[in-house]
Amino acid sequence: MPQMSETVLAPELEGGQWIQHGPVSLKALRDKAVVLVDFWDYTCINCIRTLPYVVAWNKRYADSGLVIVGAHAPEFSFAREGSQVAQAAARFGLEYPLVLDNEYAIWRAYSNRFWPAKYLIDAKGRIRYCHFGEGEYQETEVAIQGLIRELNPGASLPPPMAPVRDSDRPGAVCYRVTPEVYLGYARGQLGNPGGVVGDRAHDYRDIGPHVEGMSYLAGRWRIEQESVRSEGPDAAISLRYTAKDVNLVMAPAAGASVRVEIALEGAQRAGDDVKFDGKRGYITVDRPRMYSIVANESVVSGGLTIRAEAAGLAAYAFTFISCVVS
Numbered sequence: 001m002p003q004m005s006e007t008v009l010a011p012e013l014e015g016g017q018w019i020q021h022g023p024v025s026l027k028a029l030r031d032k033a034v035v036l037v038d039f040w041d042y043t044c045i046n047c048i049r050t051l052p053y054v055v056a057w058n059k060r061y062a063d064s065g066l067v068i069v070g071a072h073a074p075e076f077s078f079a080r081e082g083s084q085v086a087q088a089a090a091r092f093g094l095e096y097p098l099v100l101d102n103e104y105a106i107w108r109a110y111s112n113r114f115w116p117a118k119y120l121i122d123a124k125g126r127i128r129y130c131h132f133g134e135g136e137y138q139e140t141e142v143a144i145q146g147l148i149r150e151l152n153p154g155a156s157l158p159p160p161m162a163p164v165r166d167s168d169r170p171g172a173v174c175y176r177v178t179p180e181v182y183l184g185y186a187r188g189q190l191g192n193p194g195g196v197v198g199d200r201a202h203d204y205r206d207i208g209p210h211v212e213g214m215s216y217l218a219g220r221w222r223i224e225q226e227s228v229r230s231e232g233p234d235a236a237i238s239l240r241y242t243a244k245d246v247n248l249v250m251a252p253a254a255g256a257s258v259r260v261e262i263a264l265e266g267a268q269r270a271g272d273d274v275k276f277d278g279k280r281g282y283i284t285v286d287r288p289r290m291y292s293i294v295a296n297e298s299v300v301s302g303g304l305t306i307r308a309e310a311a312g313l314a315a316y317a318f319t320f321i322s323c324v325v326s
Contacts, residue, residue, distance in 0.1 A: 010121040013037070013069060015105025019082050020089065021097040024069050026125050033067045034147040035121040039101075039112050041075045042088035043249045043290045045319040046134050047116040051092045052164045053137045054118075057144060058096045060158060065123075065151050066144060068096040073107045075115065076226050076316050078251055078288040088289065120144060123151040137161075137168060167323040174323040175299045177243040178213045181318040184226040191216045196223050201231040210303065212240040215318075227251075227316045230258075230308040238305040243320035245271065245295050246304065251288030253312030258285050260313060262293060265303035271295040285313060298324050 012026055029035060038054055040047040058068045070089075074080045080102045089098055101107055110119060113132075120129040120143055129143040141160040148155050163169045182188040185196050191214035192204050204217035219235035221228050228237065239246075252258045262274050262281040271292030274281045283291050283306075293304060299322065306315070 008127040009125055010035070010037075010119065010127045011106070011109035013071070013099060013106055015103060015109070016071065016099040016101040017082065018097065018099050019086055020094075022069075022099055024067065024097050024099075026121065029067060029123075030125055031123050031151075033065045034123060034144065034151055036066060036068045036144065037071055037106075037110070037119045037121065038068060039071045039073055039107060039110075039115060039117040039119075041073060041079055041115050042085055042092075043075060043079055043288075043316075044115045045247050045290060045321065048092070048290070049134055049165075050116050050118075050137075051094070053140075053161075055093050055095075056161055056164075057141060060161070061144060061148060062096075064148050064155050064157065066148060070094060070096060070098045071101045071106050072098060073101045073104055073112075073115070076249065076288075084288060087287070120147060122147045135168070137163065172323050175242075175244075177299060177320045177322040178241040178318075180320070181213060181215055181239065181241075183215055183223075183228045183237070183315050183317060185223050186225045188223075188228075189214055190223070198223055206236070206238060210238060210240045212242060212301070215239055224314075227314040229315075230311050230313040232311050233309055234307055235311075235313070236305050236307040237315060238303065239318060240301070240303045241318070241320060242299065242301045243294075243296075243322060244299045244324055245321035246293045247271070247290050247319045247321075248293055248306070249288075249290045249316040249319075250283075250285045251314045251316070252285045253314075256312055258311075258313045259283070259309045260285055261307040261309065263305045263307070264294065266300075268294050268300065268302050268304070269296050288314075290319070 118131045122128045138160045145157050185198050201222045206216045206218035216238045220232040260283045273283050273291040
């Protein structure tokens, strides 16, 4: 996005719970630092894909006056748990201040609407630049450098970093792919002819055929506001999609784990979280997070079925990746 008006004062980062290197006061940092506020969620694939850049900017510019704050606004209720966010932060290598914005106080103060969203604040406390979603990494880094030079005209800064993925380079192509598929009744759309039976266990039949972008249940499930929860063994979800990669946010019952069989149609490539027992692919869901199910070389139209081997699996949303190297 373009540079913003210099008259927009950034709201203070108040109303959240600091879990790492906080609290951060924008007023106390006036004339001392440039601040980048990054709204993220640890289950959000678009957020996860931006984090290598945010981590690198912290390492590159912290000594030159940049302070990064990760404002974690949960998309799902389980992501309000600080220990889960802290584990994800360690896994992603986030060493900058983090605040849990569980009540969306900071989110609302910034009138934010997106995951991820980045707001760049100058040394006078003014929002000067923002960017929503993935991409434009060099433009964002150039904006960071510009505000650091305003703070310290003599700062010696490196050239903007090279793309960390080939799909971020000029010439990469991003295709129209299946939109995010939510599984709970609040935002989901079930393809089974009988529709949703909310908030109680029900036996679903999947009689096919399948329409792309809709989920189909088979077996005993409980459909809740945010998720579908297996209520017995061999409960399955099927999906047709068009994408390069497919991910699914899943969680086990508290203190447990559940094995999920993964069946892919055709010559699809299994994702990083899929292990194999002979020819059978499976994922062990041992914590609430996003799991990689499919990681193709290019965008394809395909189908998949996941099958919980026991009760207690909660599945929240399928997400898809569209960009490939041309």
